[in-house]
Amino acid sequence: MIEQRAPGKLYIAGEYAVVDPGQPAVIVAVDRYITVQLSEGSQVGRVRSSAYGRSPLVWVRDDASDRIVLEHQPYDYVFAAITAVEQLRSERSLPPRYYDLDISSELDDVSGRKFGLGSSAAVTVAVVAALDEFYGLGLGEVERFKLALLATIEVAPTASGGDLAASTFGGWIRYASPDRGALRAHRAAHGVSATLSAGQEWAGSGVTRLAHxxxxxxxxxxxxxxxxxxxxxxxxxxxxxxxxxxxxxxxxxxxxxxxxxxxxxxxxxxxxxxxxxxxxxxxxxxxxxxxxxxxxxxxxxxxxxxxxxxxxxxxxxxxxxxxxxxxxxxxxxxxxxxxxxxxxxxxxxxxxxxxxxxxxx
Ligand code: MEV
Structure with missing residues (x-):
C-alpha cells in the first residue's frame, strides 16, 4: 500500500490579488493533513472518504481507449488529479493499472465542516503524489505542483494555486501564479507532459521560500x-x-x-x-x-x-x-x-x- 499526505495552508497576505498572474502572496503550510492511501485494485477504482461525502466515487477504465470513464463523481478535485496523472501516464506509454484510494482528512471538524485550510488543494497534491509513486513516474516536487495545478484549474479555472504550492513545498512561501488560461490552452493543444516543461506559460510565476x-x-x-x-x-x-x-x-x-x-x-x-x-x-x-x-x-x-x-x-x-x-x-x-x-x-x-x-x- 502507498500512503501520501499533504498539509493544509493559511494565506497570510496577498489573497485575491494573487489570482492575477505574477501578483505575490505569502502563504504558510500547517501541520494538519489530508492522507491518501492507495492500494492496487481490480476492475474498478473506488475512492472512499468520510471527509468528502457519503457516496464513494467509482470510476472504471475503458481499456480499449485507455481512458477513465466516470460512473459517479462527487469529488471534482480527486477526479481531476486522477485524470491529469493518467494522461501523463498514457503519454509516457506506461500500461494502466487499477487502484483504490482511501482519503482521510484533518482539515474538517467532527461534523464534517471544513476549516478553510485548503482541503481541495491538499487532496489534489496528495492524490498526485500517491499516483506518482504508484506508477513510478519519478516526478520532482516542482512537477507535482505543476500537475496538481493543471488538475485544479480544470475544476476552478481562476484558482491561483497558492494553496497547492504551500501544500507541496511546506513552510512559509512567497507565491506568484502563472497564467492559468495559457496553461489550460497549452495542455489542450500539446498534452500534460509538454505543458509541465513549457517555458512561456509558467513565466512570471514562482515559489520563494521564506525563513521561519x-x-x-x-x-x-x-x-x-x-x-x-x-x-x-x-x-x-x-x-x-x-x-x-x-x-x-x-x-x-x-x-x-x-x-x-x-x-x-x-x-x-x-x-x-x-x-x-x-x-x-x-x-x-x-x-x-x-x-x-x-x-x-x-x-x-x-x-x-x-x-x-x-x-x-x-x-x-x-x-x-x-x-x-x-x-x-x-x-x-x-x-x-x-x-x-x-x-x-x-x-x-x-x-x-x-x-x-x-x-x-
Ligand atoms: C483563497 O484561499 C485565496 C484567494 O486568493 C483565491 C486563490 O488564490 O485562488 C482568494
Missing amino acids: PDALQLLVGWTGSPASTERLVEQVRTSESRTPLQPYPTFVADSRACVDALVEAFARGGAGAPEVLGRARRVLQRLGASSGITIETPQLRDLCDIAERHGAGGKPSGAGGGDCGVVLADADLATEPILREWEANDIRRLSLAPHPASGGV
Missing part, C-alpha cells in the same frame, strides 16, 4: 462558518469594473506593497510583521467595501479586533466570508487575553503550527 519568522507567534481562529472561495473570487472579479471608489489596480498595488513589507519583515525574523498584517487587513476591507462583498464577516471582525486590541495583528485568511482569521503576534506578547476573548465570542482556536519546509524549492 522566529520572532513571531502564529494564532489561528476559526469562525465555524465555511465559505465558498470560488463564489467570492467570482464576485470580486465581476465587480472589478464597478469600483470607482477604489479601482481594482489600486487594490492590487496595495496588496503587493503589503506582501513586500511582510517578506522584508520575515527577513528580519518577523519584527514589524503584526503591523503589516493590520495594513493587509485594511486593504482587504477596502476591497470588500468597494466591491460590495462581505470578506470580513462580523465574526472575523471580532476575531481581528480582539487581536489588535491586545497588541497583535489579525486579518481574514484566504477569501474570508467565514473560515479562519490569522493572527501574528510578537514572540513576547502574552496571548491568553486574546484566546479568552475569542472563546467568549464563539471563536475557536485551531492549535496548529507551520508544517516544515521540504528541501524542494
Whole structure:
C-alpha cells in the first residue's frame, strides 16, 4: 500500500490579488493533513472518504481507449488529479493499472465542516503524489505542483494555486501564479507532459521560500462558518469594473506593497510583521467595501479586533466570508487575553503550527 499526505495552508497576505498572474502572496503550510492511501485494485477504482461525502466515487477504465470513464463523481478535485496523472501516464506509454484510494482528512471538524485550510488543494497534491509513486513516474516536487495545478484549474479555472504550492513545498512561501488560461490552452493543444516543461506559460510565476519568522507567534481562529472561495473570487472579479471608489489596480498595488513589507519583515525574523498584517487587513476591507462583498464577516471582525486590541495583528485568511482569521503576534506578547476573548465570542482556536519546509524549492 502507498500512503501520501499533504498539509493544509493559511494565506497570510496577498489573497485575491494573487489570482492575477505574477501578483505575490505569502502563504504558510500547517501541520494538519489530508492522507491518501492507495492500494492496487481490480476492475474498478473506488475512492472512499468520510471527509468528502457519503457516496464513494467509482470510476472504471475503458481499456480499449485507455481512458477513465466516470460512473459517479462527487469529488471534482480527486477526479481531476486522477485524470491529469493518467494522461501523463498514457503519454509516457506506461500500461494502466487499477487502484483504490482511501482519503482521510484533518482539515474538517467532527461534523464534517471544513476549516478553510485548503482541503481541495491538499487532496489534489496528495492524490498526485500517491499516483506518482504508484506508477513510478519519478516526478520532482516542482512537477507535482505543476500537475496538481493543471488538475485544479480544470475544476476552478481562476484558482491561483497558492494553496497547492504551500501544500507541496511546506513552510512559509512567497507565491506568484502563472497564467492559468495559457496553461489550460497549452495542455489542450500539446498534452500534460509538454505543458509541465513549457517555458512561456509558467513565466512570471514562482515559489520563494521564506525563513521561519522566529520572532513571531502564529494564532489561528476559526469562525465555524465555511465559505465558498470560488463564489467570492467570482464576485470580486465581476465587480472589478464597478469600483470607482477604489479601482481594482489600486487594490492590487496595495496588496503587493503589503506582501513586500511582510517578506522584508520575515527577513528580519518577523519584527514589524503584526503591523503589516493590520495594513493587509485594511486593504482587504477596502476591497470588500468597494466591491460590495462581505470578506470580513462580523465574526472575523471580532476575531481581528480582539487581536489588535491586545497588541497583535489579525486579518481574514484566504477569501474570508467565514473560515479562519490569522493572527501574528510578537514572540513576547502574552496571548491568553486574546484566546479568552475569542472563546467568549464563539471563536475557536485551531492549535496548529507551520508544517516544515521540504528541501524542494
Ligand atoms: C483563497 O484561499 C485565496 C484567494 O486568493 C483565491 C486563490 O488564490 O485562488 C482568494
